[in-house]
Amino acid sequence: MGTLQTTFPAEIQAAIANYPPGRQASAVLRLLYLAQAAYGHLTPEAIDEVSGILHMDPTQVRGVAGFYTLFLEHPHGGYVVQYCNDLPCALRGADDFLPVVAEKLGCRPGETSADGLFTLECVMCLAACDHAPMMQVNLEYVLDLTPEKLDALVAEWRAKAAANPPRRPPFGFGPPSEMAAPHG
Amino acid sequence: MGEMHVVLRHRDIPDLHDLDVYVAHGGYAQLKRAVTTMQPAEVLDIVKASGLRGRGGAGFPTGLKWSFCPRDVYPKYIVVNNDESEPGTFKDHELTLRNPHQVIEGAALAAYAIGAQAVYIYCRGEFWQEMKVLEAAVARARAAGWLGQRLHGTDYTCEVYVTPGAGAYICGEETALLNSLEGELGQPRLKPPFPAVAGLYARPTVVNNTETLANVPPIVEKGAAWFKAIGTEKSPGTKVFCLSGHVERPGNYEVPLGTPFEDLMALAGGVWKGRALKAIMPAGASSPVTPAAKLAGLPLDWERVAAAGSTLGSASFIVLDETTDMVWVADKTTRFFQHESCGKCSPCREGTYWLKQVYRRLVAGQGTAADVDLIGDIARQIDGKCFCPLGEFALSAPRSTLQLFREDYDRAAAGAAAQNGQAHA
Ligand SMILES: Cc1cc2nc3c(=O)[nH]c(=O)nc-3n(C[C@H](O)[C@H](O)[C@H](O)COP(=O)(O)O)c2cc1C
Numbered sequence: 329m330g331t332l333q334t335t336f337p338a339e340i341q342a343a344i345a346n347y348p349p350g351r352q353a354s355a356v357l358r359l360l361y362l363a364q365a366a367y368g369h370l371t372p373e374a375i376d377e378v379s380g381i382l383h384m385d386p387t388q389v390r391g392v393a394g395f396y397t398l399f400l401e402h403p404h405g406g407y408v409v410q411y412c413n414d415l416p417c418a419l420r421g422a423d424d425f426l427p428v429v430a431e432k433l434g435c436r437p438g439e440t441s442a443d444g445l446f447t448l449e450c451v452m453c454l455a456a457c458d459h460a461p462m463m464q465v466n467l468e469y470v471l472d473l474t475p476e477k478l479d480a481l482v483a484e485w486r487a488k489a490a491a492n493p494p495r496r497p498p499f500g501f502g503p504p505s506e507m508a509a510p511h512g
Numbered sequence: 513m514g515e516m517h518v519v520l521r522h523r524d525i526p527d528l529h530d531l532d533v534y535v536a537h538g539g540y541a542q543l544k545r546a547v548t549t550m551q552p553a554e555v556l557d558i559v560k561a562s563g564l565r566g567r568g569g570a571g572f573p574t575g576l577k578w579s580f581c582p583r584d585v586y587p588k589y590i591v592v593n594n595d596e597s598e599p600g601t602f603k604d605h606e607l608t609l610r611n612p613h614q615v616i617e618g619a620a621l622a623a624y625a626i627g628a629q630a631v632y633i634y635c636r637g638e639f640w641q642e643m644k645v646l647e648a649a650v651a652r653a654r655a656a657g658w659l660g661q662r663l664h665g666t667d668y669t670c671e672v673y674v675t676p677g678a679g680a681y682i683c684g685e686e687t688a689l690l691n692s693l694e695g696e697l698g699q700p701r702l703k704p705p706f707p708a709v710a711g712l713y714a715r716p717t718v719v720n721n722t723e724t725l726a727n728v729p730p731i732v733e734k735g736a737a738w739f740k741a742i743g744t745e746k747s748p749g750t751k752v753f754c755l756s757g758h759v760e761r762p763g764n765y766e767v768p769l770g771t772p773f774e775d776l777m778a779l780a781g782g783v784w785k786g787r788a789l790k791a792i793m794p795a796g797a798s799s800p801v802t803p804a805a806k807l808a809g810l811p812l813d814w815e816r817v818a819a820a821g822s823t824l825g826s827a828s829f830i831v832l833d834e835t836t837d838m839v840w841v842a843d844k845t846t847r848f849f850q851h852e853s854c855g856k857c858s859p860c861r862e863g864t865y866w867l868k869q870v871y872r873r874l875v876a877g878q879g880t881a882a883d884v885d886l887i888g889d890i891a892r893q894i895d896g897k898c899f900c901p902l903g904e905f906a907l908s909a910p911r912s913t914l915q916l917f918r919e920d921y922d923r924a925a926a927g928a929a930a931q932n933g934q935a936h937a
């Protein structure tokens with residue numbers, strides 16, 4: 329059994345149960361999130377394991393993983409910071425605030441900080457333009473950014489990381505739903 | 513005209529996201545009434561008669577769309593389009609976080625009306641928090657008997673599933689969404705067949721926007737006549753307008769369709785910093801800019817915004833004040849569409865790439881008058897030649913800004929000429 333199946337056996341079953349019998353390929357995005365959480369990023373082994381579980385062609389799974397922006401094909405920092413500088417946020421100063429973010433995190437867009445804690449990415453609209461400047465950190469919203477707010481958060485993240493190295497990778501889709509009755 | 517909360521009811525009712533509060537305010541009663549006392553066709557007829565139109569962009573009549581599903585083909589599916597990725601749009605974000613049960617009940621009523629027993633709520637991957645809220649809401653509603661197997665002692669079953677995307681604007685296009693949900697690349701399908709005939713797993717499927725479905729429980733409760741009395745004849749009901757950019761108080765404002773532009777802007781405190789308005793983009797980055805002169809007194813509904821040369825779409829108003837450089841705006845939107853082009857067809861994939869290069873030069877002060885002409889040439893190579901509307905969306909800002917604010921382009925090109933002059937001096 330691979331790392332994914334040993335780490336998230338129940339989650340895998342619950343993810344597949346969201347879709348009708350025989351339609352397990354629909355669970356590929358959920359499983360890729362889980363694989364990312366188990367392996368750190370989507371390594372070739374991670375892709376192979378997902379393909380094996382879902383009886384999918386590895387080439388198709390690789391294609392799917394490459395198609396979406398939230399799947400990481402390389403190691404990232406413990407906190408993936410996705411900073412929005414798309415048009416509506418930029419109209420409210422997001423481009424000007426970007427250097428502040430970069431300086432406080434210790435990395436430029438597209439880079440990971442030397443301590444491996446932060447990866448900074450500039451991303452497209454995150455559907456919270458009324459709270460610019462804003463970002464998501466491991467998919468959690470951080471809204472209405474100010475230098476002071478950012479200082480406090482960075483200190484908090486550093487303290488947390490010192491106590492408990494942030495789990496690589498930062499995000500996985502949390503425990504999937506056991507809510508609706510499984511199909512079949 | 514002021515705000516009216518048909519879908520943003522949580523603004524008036526604290527903790528409406530909580531099942532008990534939702535039920536205390538009449539929640540899930542319409543679903544129960546429909547399942548236990550109404551025929552599916554009656555629900556469909558009310559929604560048809562209400563004149564409700566899709567809030568996801570195209571404004572297509574919702575009841576009519578539901579009626580396209582063939583009767584005797586099973587299973588059928590309702591898919592909630594909660595992909596919300598158009599720059600400037602953040603209404604479904606608020607709705608699913610703050611009023612999730614109304615979305616779920618609306619989807620379940622739609623399912624009952626077309627004879628579907630499963631609902632998929634497709635959320636953009638970044639809506640991680642929204643997915644948690646929706647999954648918890650479904651679980652609680654199901655545990656309380658409002659959703660699930662054999663509802664209220666009938667033989668009607670309705671299961672609701674939350675399903676993630678993973679970061680791709682194109683997956684908001686309904687057929688790309690369906691491919692994504694099936695585990696394929698999230699690229700659009702050729703239409704026809706339309707999803708109503710062959711959608712998810714090639715079964716009859718209705719794809720509706722989150723806000724569209726949130727309108728359904730109040731319509732079933734209060735009737736078609738009540739709904740038609742709000743808004744305009746052809747665009748009944750309220751609409752959530754997302755105001756972003758250069759306004760004093762950006763945010764969501766739900767007002768009757770047909771509300772004059774000034775009234776809407778007044779709710780948001782007007783243009784920020786006491787400045788004058790230059791233009792707005794009324795449907796996010798994919799809509800042509802509408803200049804201030806055309807907005808004066810304009811009633812905001814699908815027909816009249818279209819007559820003013822743009823599109824109401826999902827009503828994502830990006831407000832641009834008098835200081836805005838339109839070349840910079842079009843550069844931003846071009847970068848968005850180049851990034852989000854799904855790669856399936858070459859006019860869109862290559863065309864947005866070349867457009868981006870031209871705009872990069874212009875905003876860097878290295879563009880020339882020839883570059884400005886090139887924009888029109890590239891646009892002609894894209895227009896009408898793409899597999900899906902994304903390619904044309906990419907042209908909205910470049911073409912409309914070039915047509916209406918040519919002086920911004922001339923200034924950009926002149927800046928380059930001046931720089932070149934200095935370099936040679
Ligand atoms: C490129 C593209 C992106 C779209 N994005 C969304 C979206 O994020 N949300 C949405 O509801 N509809 C989106 N749509 C429209 C959908 O294809 C579809 O028309 C809509 O979900 C239908 O729902 P409605 O009838 O309730 O409006 C998009 C369309 C295109 C062409």
Ligand code: FES
Nearest residue numbers: 412417454456457
């Ligand atoms: S532009 Fe930044 S959240 Fe929309």
